Amino acid sequence: MGDVGISDVAARAGVSVGTVSNYFNRPEILATKTAERVRDAIVELGYVRNFAARDLRLGRARSIGLLVLDISNPFFTEFVEGVERVANDAGLAVILGNTKENAAKEASYLELFQEQRVAGVILSPIGDVSAQLAALHRQGTPTVLIDDAPDLENTCSVAVDDASGGALAVTHLLRTGRRRILILDGPARIHQARARIEGALHAARAAGVTVELVTVSAFTSEAAHEAVAELLARGAPSFDGIFAANDIMALGAIRALHENSIAIPGQVAVIGYDDISYASAVSPALSSIRQPSDLMGARATELLLDELNSPDEHHHERVIFPPELQHRQTT
Ligand code: RIB
Numbered sequence: 001m002g003d004v005g006i007s008d009v010a011a012r013a014g015v016s017v018g019t020v021s022n023y024f025n026r027p028e029i030l031a032t033k034t035a036e037r038v039r040d041a042i043v044e045l046g047y048v049r050n051f052a053a054r055d056l057r058l059g060r061a062r063s064i065g066l067l068v069l070d071i072s073n074p075f076f077t078e079f080v081e082g083v084e085r086v087a088n089d090a091g092l093a094v095i096l097g098n099t100k101e102n103a104a105k106e107a108s109y110l111e112l113f114q115e116q117r118v119a120g121v122i123l124s125p126i127g128d129v130s131a132q133l134a135a136l137h138r139q140g141t142p143t144v145l146i147d148d149a150p151d152l153e154n155t156c157s158v159a160v161d162d163a164s165g166g167a168l169a170v171t172h173l174l175r176t177g178r179r180r181i182l183i184l185d186g187p188a189r190i191h192q193a194r195a196r197i198e199g200a201l202h203a204a205r206a207a208g209v210t211v212e213l214v215t216v217s218a219f220t221s222e223a224a225h226e227a228v229a230e231l232l233a234r235g236a237p238s239f240d241g242i243f244a245a246n247d248i249m250a251l252g253a254i255r256a257l258h259e260n261s262i263a264i265p266g267q268v269a270v271i272g273y274d275d276i277s278y279a280s281a282v283s284p285a286l287s288s289i290r291q292p293s294d295l296m297g298a299r300a301t302e303l304l305l306d307e308l309n310s311p312d313e314h315h316h317e318r319v320i321f322p323p324e325l326q327h328r329q330t331t
Helices: 006-013 017-025 032-045 051-058 074-089 103-115 130-138 162-175 191-206 221-233 247-259 293-309
Strands: 063-068 093-098 120-123 143-146 156-160 180-185 210-215 241-244 269-274 287-290 318-321 324-326
Touching (some): 017 032, 063 103, 074 293, 103 120, 156 162, 162 287, 180 191, 180 221, 293 318
Parallel strands (some): 156 318, 180 210, 180 241, 241 269
């Protein structure tokens, strides 16, 4: 049997094509009996609406593109959930791209989104995306940036005040009596992490405490584990507190401390950043600076939808959430 069309449904239900169309688009005007006949015909024939044809007519897909830096980091998984919830409620699907912090991969995803005429794009940028964002805007495709806003003229953005967040983490370590602080940073290309490290350094210097800054090869648990294991291989820890640029790095640092039988927080306190759901699930539970990832995803999508639905009234916004300390067992 070939593809079932709307006319087949109409014939089976004994109604006009217009009535079947009303069943989908203005169901309130159909008599209950008619609506039931149409529904039965749809089920019997296995009819599925073809949105591709409608998208072609409207020149826009019923999907949005979402680019994250690393989907294996629960911060981004939780962010995606917020995006998906709001997008799905608006009848839009989400096409996810995992750039793995790779600018070339990011560029080719943006090209694909443009070709596919997605309704909008949300991204956590890694490379210089200004030309591609400008091309999307010319095409009438709104964008929202996560954590960055190089081009405030044409786009909304959602972020956390990372400099304050970094300062909050170090101030917390200081309040718990720590005076020799190890800061674990990742590669400098991640703008938002750089801001949180600058905030942390500023707070530490203002308090006159010793800081050791170690830049590890990636924002991953493995990279942080390796870096801390290497430091500990040299002898007793020269630090009594660790601030890691994100939670998964903090978890890697904790593993290295455990392997060297160093008491947490007795000998070394540890605080991370993000407050991923695993932070409270591990033992000892990880202290962290909370970024409301799910809420950030939801807000980013609301801003995108607002621009999509009311382009003339829409005003670009830079939404900044305050960071929040989550004090748990590792400090
Ligand atoms: O990808 C690195 C970090 O940037 C994440 O852990 C999250 O903090 C994001 O802001």
